[in-house]
Amino acid sequence: MKKTLAILLALLLALALFAGCAKTETPSGSGAGSGTTTPTEAPADAQVPAPVAAASDMEFENDSAAADAAAAKAELAAVLPKVKVGFIFLHDENSTYDKNFIDAAKEACEGLGVSYILRTNIPEGQECYNAAAELVDDGCNIIFADSFGHEDFMIQAAREFPNVQFCHATGTKAHTEKLANYHNAFADIYEGRFLAGVAAGMKLNQLIDEGKFSADEALVGYVGAYPYAEVKSGYTSFFLGVRSICPSATMEVTFTNSWYDEALEKEAANTLIQRGCKLISQHADSMGAPTACETAGIPNVSYNGSTVDACPNTFIVSSRINWVPYMETMIVNTAAGKRLAADWTGTLANGAVELTDVNTQAAAPGTVEKLEEVKAGLISGAVKVFDTGAFTVGGKTLDSYAADIHDMGDFQPETEVIKDGEFEESVYRSAPAFDIDIDGITIIDG
Amino acid sequence: MNRTHSPLFHISKRASIPWYISWAIRAAAIVAAMLVCALVTMLLTGADPIRIYVTIFQGSFGTVRKFWVLLQELSILLCVSLAVTPAFKMRFWNIGGEGQVLIGGLATAACMFYLGDKMPSGLLIPVMIVASILAGAIWALIPAIFKARWNTNETLFTLMMNYVAIQLVSYFCNIWDRKGSGIVGIINPNTRAGWFPVLAGRQYLLNVLVVAVLTVAVYIYLRYTKHGYEISVVGESERTARYVGIKVEKVILRTMLLSGALCGIAGLLLVGGTDHTISTTTAGGRGFTAVMVSWLAKFDPIFMVLTSFLLAFLSRGSSQIAQNFGLNHSFGDILTGIILFFIIGSEFFINYRLSFRASSEKEDGSHA
Numbered sequence: 127m128k129k130t131l132a133i134l135l136a137l138l139l140a141l142a143l144f145a146g147c148a149k150t151e152t153p154s155g156s157g158a159g160s161g162t163t164t165p166t167e168a169p170a171d172a173q174v175p176a177p178v179a180a181a182s183d184m185e186f187e188n189d190s191a192a193a194d195a196a197a198a199k200a201e202l203a204a205v206l207p208k209v210k211v212g213f214i215f216l217h218d219e220n221s222t223y224d225k226n227f228i229d230a231a232k233e234a235c236e237g238l239g240v241s242y243i244l245r246t247n248i249p250e251g252q253e254c255y256n257a258a259a260e261l262v263d264d265g266c267n268i269i270f271a272d273s274f275g276h277e278d279f280m281i282q283a284a285r286e287f288p289n290v291q292f293c294h295a296t297g298t299k300a301h302t303e304k305l306a307n308y309h310n311a312f313a314d315i316y317e318g319r320f321l322a323g324v325a326a327g328m329k330l331n332q333l334i335d336e337g338k339f340s341a342d343e344a345l346v347g348y349v350g351a352y353p354y355a356e357v358k359s360g361y362t363s364f365f366l367g368v369r370s371i372c373p374s375a376t377m378e379v380t381f382t383n384s385w386y387d388e389a390l391e392k393e394a395a396n397t398l399i400q401r402g403c404k405l406i407s408q409h410a411d412s413m414g415a416p417t418a419c420e421t422a423g424i425p426n427v428s429y430n431g432s433t434v435d436a437c438p439n440t441f442i443v444s445s446r447i448n449w450v451p452y453m454e455t456m457i458v459n460t461a462a463g464k465r466l467a468a469d470w471t472g473t474l475a476n477g478a479v480e481l482t483d484v485n486t487q488a489a490a491p492g493t494v495e496k497l498e499e500v501k502a503g504l505i506s507g508a509v510k511v512f513d514t515g516a517f518t519v520g521g522k523t524l525d526s527y528a529a530d531i532h533d534m535g536d537f538q539p540e541t542e543v544i545k546d547g548e549f550e551e552s553v554y555r556s557a558p559a560f561d562i563d564i565d566g567i568t569i570i571d572g
Numbered sequence: 573m574n575r576t577h578s579p580l581f582h583i584s585k586r587a588s589i590p591w592y593i594s595w596a597i598r599a600a601a602i603v604a605a606m607l608v609c610a611l612v613t614m615l616l617t618g619a620d621p622i623r624i625y626v627t628i629f630q631g632s633f634g635t636v637r638k639f640w641v642l643l644q645e646l647s648i649l650l651c652v653s654l655a656v657t658p659a660f661k662m663r664f665w666n667i668g669g670e671g672q673v674l675i676g677g678l679a680t681a682a683c684m685f686y687l688g689d690k691m692p693s694g695l696l697i698p699v700m701i702v703a704s705i706l707a708g709a710i711w712a713l714i715p716a717i718f719k720a721r722w723n724t725n726e727t728l729f730t731l732m733m734n735y736v737a738i739q740l741v742s743y744f745c746n747i748w749d750r751k752g753s754g755i756v757g758i759i760n761p762n763t764r765a766g767w768f769p770v771l772a773g774r775q776y777l778l779n780v781l782v783v784a785v786l787t788v789a790v791y792i793y794l795r796y797t798k799h800g801y802e803i804s805v806v807g808e809s810e811r812t813a814r815y816v817g818i819k820v821e822k823v824i825l826r827t828m829l830l831s832g833a834l835c836g837i838a839g840l841l842l843v844g845g846t847d848h849t850i851s852t853t854t855a856g857g858r859g860f861t862a863v864m865v866s867w868l869a870k871f872d873p874i875f876m877v878l879t880s881f882l883l884a885f886l887s888r889g890s891s892q893i894a895q896n897f898g899l900n901h902s903f904g905d906i907l908t909g910i911i912l913f914f915i916i917g918s919e920f921f922i923n924y925r926l927s928f929r930a931s932s933e934k935e936d937g938s939h940a
Contacts (some may be wrong), residue, residue, distance in 0.1 A: 218900055246894055247901045249853050250755065252846045256641050263635050278758040278849065354752030383742060383754055491670040530751070535761075561752070 152361020192461055205461045209268065211235055211242040211453075212261030214254060214280075216273035218246040221386050222430035223411040225294070227272040230449035237450070238457055247513055250275025258283035262290050268460045269293070270453065273385075274356070284308040291460050293470075295449070296356060298557045299531040311452050312556035313472030316363035317504050318445030318479040319429075320511045324500050325443045325484065325493050326405050326427045330372040332490035339404060341374040347398030348379045349391055349415045350406035353569070357381075359551060359558035360409045363511050364427070364453045365567055370516070377567045378403060388412035401570070413454040416441065433480040441499075442489045443534075451478050471555040474505050512549035517564045524549070529559040580929045600917030605911045612910065614799040619897055624907075631892030632885050644776035644846065645884040646877075647783040648838055652855075652862035653876050654783075654790045655834030658827045659712075660863075661794065661871050663807045668715065670731025670859025671737030672708045672832045674852075676839025678741050679707035680766075681759060681850035684843070685748055688765035696766045698832045700844055701837075706934030708836020709829045711737065720821035734859065738852050745851060758848045768845040779841045786834065797895075803827055835859070868915065886911060 140184050165343060212395045213231045217224040228244065235242040243264060248257045262277045262283070268291040271280050277297035284292040298509050300310035320445070324522045330344045346368055350357045365377045378398060391414025395406050399422050407427040408415040419426035420437040428437075428444035453469055459466055472478020481501075484494050503509035514524050528539035531554045543550045543559060551560050563569065610621030632642040652669050659666035683700045691699070698775045715729035748756045760766060771777040795801040806823050813820050842854055861883055868882075869875035890904020 243895060244898070245891075247891075249856065250851060251849060251854060256637075259637055260635070260641075263637055274753055275755040275851070277635075278761065282758070352752055352754045354754075358752075383746070442672075533751075535757075 159395070168375040202461065203457065205463075206238055206240055206458075207456060209240045209461045210264070210266045211240055211457055212258070212264070212266035212269040213242065213244045214248045214257050214269065214271040214276060215244065215246045215250060216250065216276070217386055217411070221411040222413070222428075222433075223385070226274060226430045226446055227449055230271065230453060234450045234453035234457065238454060240457060240461075248276070250279070253277065255282050256324045258292070259286070264480055267291065268457060270456075276402035281305070281308055291456065291466055293456050294450075296557055298555060301555050302532050302534060305469070306465065309456070309466050309468055309470065310556050311449075311456075311470040311472070312552060312558065313447040313452075313478040314474065314552050315445060315447050315479055316359050316511050316551055316558065316560070317474050318447075318481060319360050319363040320367035320504070321481055321497055321500055322407065322427045322429075322443055322445040322507075323364040323369075324371055324497060325474075325481075325489060326364070326407065326425070327368040327371025327375065328490040328496060329425050329442055329488075329492050330368065330375055330405060333378075333404060334372070341372075343401050343402065343404065344372055345401075346374040346375055346377040346404045347395070347401070347403030348377055349394045349398070349406065349410055350379055350381045351385050351410045352383060353381050355558045355561040357409050358562070359560035360429075360560070362560060362564055362567065365564075366511060366516055369566065371442070372501075375566075379567060379569050380571070381569075382410055384410070386411045388414040392418045395416075395419060396422070425433050429483075432485075434485050435481075436486070438487060440488055441485045443493070446480050446482060447472060448478050448480045451476050462485045471552050474501060489552070510548050512551055512560060514544060514547050514549065517566070519562055519564055521565065524562070527562065529554075530559070531555055531559055578929050581926050584925050584927060585804065586923060586925050589922065597921050598915070598918050600876075601914040602911070604924065605914035608914070609907045609910050612906065617899060617903070618897075619898070624893060624897070626757065627892050627896050628886070628889030628907075630734065631888040631890075634892070638888070640774060640776050642884055642888055645695075645779050645888065646880050647776070647780045648842060649858050649861060649865060649884055650876055650880040651783045651786060651838040652835060652858045653865040653880055654786055654873055655708075655831050655838060656862050657790065657866045657871050657873065657876070658803055659793060659831040660866055661807050662803045662827050664716075664719065664824060664828065665727040666715075666730050666828065666831055667727060667860065667863055668711065668733045669710065669835050669862050670855045670857065671730075671734035672711045672835030673855040673859055674734075674737040674741050674840040675711045676704040676708035676808070676836030677843040677850050677854050678737070678744060678839070679703040679836070680840045680843040681756070682744070684759045684766035684848075685756075686758045688763060693765055693767075697768065697844070700766055703841060704836040704840035704843075705833045706836070708834070708839060709832040712828040712832025712835065716825050721826045741850060741852050741854070754853065756849050759850075760848070767848055768846060779845045781898075782837070782841060785874050786837070787877060790834075794871075794873065799823075799826070821865075864912070868912075882915075883908075 170466060215224045215228060219225045219228060224246070225231060231242065231244060242264065244262060245257045245261065248254050250273055254271065258269055270293045272295050274296045277294055277299055280292045280294045281299065281303055284307050287376065288307055291307050291309065293311060294309045296305060297310045300308050326346065333339060334341050334344060346365065348361045348364070350361055361377070361379055368375045368377070380394045380398060382394055384390060391408065391410045392413050395408070395415040395418035398406060399418070403424070405425045405427065406415055406419050407429070409429055411430065413433065416426050416428055416433040416437045419440045424440060425442055426437060426440045427442050429446065430444065431446050432441065432444050434441045452472055455470065456466055480498060484497070500509060504511070522542060527544050527549065529541050529543045530537060530539045531541040541554055543554070549560055606625070613619055613621045613624050630640065633639055652673055655672070656666050656669050680700045680703065683703050684694065684772045687696055687699060711733060713750060715733060717725050718724040718729060742754065745754050745756050768778055794803065802813070802818050802823050805816065805818055806820055810820050843850055865883055867878055867881045868879040886908040890901055890908060893899055894901045895906045
């Protein structure tokens with residue numbers, strides 16, 4: 127509810143600008159607002175100023191603002207029913223990642239009162255283009271896809287249907303494709319991972335204090351999907367979170383080379399446990415690793431959502447991306463006929479980066495309070511995840527690093543991302559770019 | 573006839589029955605399948621079964637685009653089915669279609685990837701065609717050699733070759749995508765090198781035409797050529813084949829080469845014609861579905877048009893049900909399973925007669 131209100135306020139701000147130009151004009155179509163600068167319009171290369179956060183800071187100032195808000199709300203109510211939203215998912219609810227996305231799709235659309243179509247189990251091939259084109263045939267004005275491999279096929283559809291908005295989560299090419307109707311999105315999930323790491327560090331400290339193992343034996347295991355930036359950024363931020371609490375911790379990572387393979391993920395978790403890992407986390411989408419941990423009695427820090435029902439004794443906490451603010455922003459702006467930015471990046475502040483409830487059964491005492499403290503630090507900027515003072519690469523502090531931000535198929539790093547003692551993650555594009563192997567993390571063969 | 577004990581019914585093999593009775597049995601099976609599906613739908617979901625059926629039709633015929641997607645799915649599935657059929661007729665259980673398609677697709681993708689900027693499309697496409705056919709043929713020839721020389725179990729061998737092919741594709745995806753995501757993405761998106769031409773503005777038309785020609789060709793090959801006859805004889809009895817002087821090993825190798833080559837073409841059409849990328853899911857289980865298509869059609873290429881239509885139609889319908897009713901895809905698969913169960917079951921009643929106690933006496937009487 128609060129988020130919906132915040133978005134309505136963001137829209138008010140935009141519509142106030144419109145009101146000056148033409149009072150009677152109802153914006154429709156993607157080009158209608160292109161002549162006016164709106165809070166959501168941003169140059170392709172810059173990070174999007176999060177409109178939701180901007181609006182939240184404003185609050186109601188006086189009665190006329192409230193009246194405008196009511197007018198904006200009425201205007202939005204008039205255009206929203208014209209919007210139909212399509213969604214393309216790689217898997218269905220059995221995948222934790224897709225379930226998180228599907229739940230957000232339903233919540234966002236039902237909250238806004240717009241009609242929507244869900245297409246599940248769409249592979250990362252021509253099927254994705256077919257699904258997108260069929261959604262256009264069904265009258266959708268805005269189409270979301272949730273998987274990295276959908277990107278090229280979404281771009282193919284975006285070229286063919288310029289009047290429909292295509293929003294792709296986790297992709298990297300929107301800011302270089304420069305199509306007016308193709309957009310990427312991601313969230314600063316590395317901050318959520320860092321927080322999850324803090325909870326894991328506290329658990330390790332508790333077990334060390336209880337004499338279960340020595341500080342030197344504080345080995346963390348991580349089941350990753352693919353060895354690329356999204357996953358590497360995730361486990362590195364998690365590990366930095368762990369080490370901010372438990373400095374002696376080290377981590378072993380293994381990759382399954384699949385986003386969803388329950389048997390493989392379970393096997394990977396069991397291998398890590400046999401190698402002496404005292405706590406497991408994962409970035410792969412099945413219940414394989416969490417259930418392996420529950421069976422072995424090893425604490426687990428999850429991703430994409432709570433796994434407490436299946437793992438009541440070992441689940442500590444999970445970080446997740448709440449896609450609702452993203453979808454609401456995109457849908458509302460499409461309804462209002464405003465140009466959408468090339469990249470949208472969710473943050474802790476705008477509610478896109480979340481932690482689930484802490485399972486006090488398994489978590490160390492005081493975890494909830496500590497997480498609140500660190501979260502406040504991350505939001506204020508006092509705590510920086512990729513602080514170059516917090517990690518070394520090959521024994522040295524990192525003072526310069528070029529990342530392949532512009533994904534042109536050349537695999538050539540071109541953008542300097544170390545600035546003021548920090549790796550600038552998700553600044554030049556929404557998708558993560560941190561792909562460095564830091565000291566303390568060992569990649570083992572899967 | 574006075575029997576002290578006679579069973580409630582007994583089963584006997586039918587000699588032969590007129591075509592209209594066998595088709596009446598099949599039609600009855602489909603009607604029965606629809607009724608059971610309706611019942612299951614109502615019990616499990618509470619949804620109106622009539623609306624579910626309408627939705628299944630919409631999945632394939634709702635729009636022109638959906639119809640073309642159906643044709644594309646039908647064509648590729650039919651192509652793989654045509655590929656496995658000569659081997660099946662020979663009683664060589666090639667369930668390696670999946671891997672043979674994938675390896676054909678991989679060869680196509682490799683040509684596009686490495687040669688895309690080195691030669692014009694006019695030369696590149698013939699190279700892709702040769703490479704995919706060779707790759708598929710070699711993939712099928714390996715188990716055939718082992719079968720012909722050492723009589724290894726071809727079912728297990730071809731099955732295992734699938735996993736080798738999947739791992740090879742996975743390996744090359746990781747080499748070609750240096751980011752580590754394992755996703756190649758569309759190959760040559762700007763130059764379109766190696767992309768098949770689009771005929772009459774319809775992206776899938778070329779695939780449909782190619783498979784139509786292949787269907788007729790395989791039909792003629794199996795039915796009217798010496799090779800086709802040899803395949804039938806080897807399938808009926810290897811000893812007979814040897815006795816009449818057919819070189820069984822040669823037939824096995826030659827037929828599997830053909831089988832693999834056709835699978836390679838399916839991979840070529842998928843990668844060069846539509847997807848323009850490769851992943852471990854490019855074949856999408858068609859290598860296994862094709863086994864069913866071929867069996868249902870009793871290895872007749874013309875009937876396989878119907879059976880592959882049926883399976884493509886049901887799969888598109890499942891997807892439409894999932895979309896319109898918010899049901900999981902598995903529900904569509906359950907309905908597909910029920911329908912296939914009845915269709916396969918109906919073949920039993922075509923081949924065998926069920927005689928109940930009372931009627932059996934009557935029939936015995938009439939024969940006397």
